[in-house]
Amino acid sequence: MARRGKDAEQKALEALDAGQVEHLGVPLWRASRAYVNLMMAGYRRLGYGDLTESHTGLLPHLDIAGTRITTLAERAGLTKQAIGQMVSDLEARGYVSRAPDPSDARAKIVRYTSKGRRFVRDGQTIKKDLQARCRALVGGDKFEAFAEQLEALATQLEDEAAD
Amino acid sequence: MARRGKDAEQKALEALDAGQVEHLGVPLWRASRAYVNLMMAGYRRLGYGDLTESHTGLLPHLDIAGTRITTLAERAGLTKQAIGQMVSDLEARGYVSRAPDPSDARAKIVRYTSKGRRFVRDGQTIKKDLQARCRALVGGDKFEAFAEQLEALATQLEDEAAD
């Protein structure tokens, strides 16, 4: 009987099945995705169904005092052309406006409209609420430690990726 | 002096600045992104520079025995058309092949080529290595607890998002 050989081969094949190797990447991705989905659901509930993830991801990079396109590009890690397109979108939807920078005729300053400021306030409410829900899920006593570990892991992984 | 009024206004404006509200979404997203970047860097180092994130994300859903397009679509949470396109890509690059399903003339079975199996094995090596590095970063004694908390958080956030 080639029983042993068969088993070994089967084992090797099974070992190849992808779910096999457990690693932090999976829960990290799932949690991150679910979190964003909950954020977007919150925005939709409050009437911001006209904004996509890229919009809601960009707006928090905008200071109340106004911010240049180039600065937004640096913060978001995208090209200034990409930011220019998003700003045009957000302008068309009434969330921001473009104004000339008095200190530099080449530059423009992107500012919130009142609608944009309302979005930011509502976003902070949503984030605080979500944070509270996460705290409850993890457990109030363990939450701070968990958040710190996650924060540290994020920073260290980013450092490793930078090499 | 309208000093108090001025301060309050300033405070309100500052409070609007987006970075203000700390929430788990940020480290979750950063860690997830950095993790994927490290994975992709690993694949590139091993000679898989022809694969994108969507490819490397799909392949682990493929069983060694072969899997139908529709099943892959369910597992990946995408349409079967999207999967069909990716499978065509992966076929063109030599990682998988499409074969008729003997039990159903409508269906096709997607299988790894030997190159595809090599990719999976190398991927497991990369994942194990990354997992070990994460363990070292978090701290060996705290790692299991952290991983469990993260896993639970992911599942619970997904549940909340499903409502």
Place this chain on the structure above:
DNA sequence: TTCGATAGTAAAGTATCTTTACTAAAATAG
């Protein structure tokens, strides 16, 4: 004052999807 760097725009290209629409085969209802 000239010349390289910087701010922004314009247009086209690319990746990764979805939607709509279709064919062929299988499963099920009558």
Place this chain on the structure above:
DNA sequence: CTATTTTAGTAAAGATACTTTACTATCGAA
């Protein structure tokens, strides 16, 4: 056993979120 509905897959076009290439206008420094 046939008629109808469902399921597997493909095809083509459209949407989104970008990047690359190319350009103009202005700034700043030699």
